[in-house]
Amino acid sequence: MQKSTSKTPTSSSLTRSYLKTKELYHLNLRVSKKDSVYLYFILESHEGICFYSTIHKSISDALFREIEIYATIEFKDAIDHLITNIQNEINLEIILCEVVIDNKDIVLC
Secondary structure, eight states: OOOOOOOOOOOHHHHHHHHHOOOOEEEEEEEEHHHHHHHHHHHSSSSSSOOOEEOOGGGOSSSEEEEEEEEEEEHHHHHHHHHHHHHHHSSSEEEEEEEEEOOSOOOOO
């Protein structure tokens, strides 16, 4: 896998931008059960780039896993680059790709 060369935004720019727009990049991915471990490993190794979770209904599927990803909009290009590189390694289907507005209240400490 190629190393990502996209610039990572600073945490202060993320906070300012997120608080202003509340935009989240949302993806649903479908991958084989055996390849899901690789996808989880790659996402975990890019700590802080996104939040991800296995979609519960896919757990009972013996062959596939659906994974939901959320990231602040500033990471969209980095996520897209990462997903493109992962698709060169494993069969990965993008089921949903959208920008949503986060409706959760934010409390800063």
